[in-house]
Amino acid sequence: MAPVAITSPVSVSLYPTLAFLTLAIGLMFTATFFIYETTSSRRNLSLVKEVTTGAVASVFLGFGSLFLLLSSGVYV
Secondary structure (H helix, E strand, O other): OOOOOOOOOOOHHHHHHHHHHHHHHHHHHHHHHHHHHHOOHHHOOHHHHHHHHHHHHHHHHHHHHHHHHHHOOOOO
């Protein structure tokens, strides 16, 4: 039985596009988070909204960084 090569589930040609899109979405959520933090008073802050927005931004920026590294040839 011959070994089977491991391949990416995403086409290599899509790495730059995915990097751009996920980084753009992540930066949008980061900006939303900062705007929410600076414009809300202490009485109107919601921990759930802060954690949710921060987590979504973190996930998109993480995947964006991964695809940016992959598209530039740094295979992690």
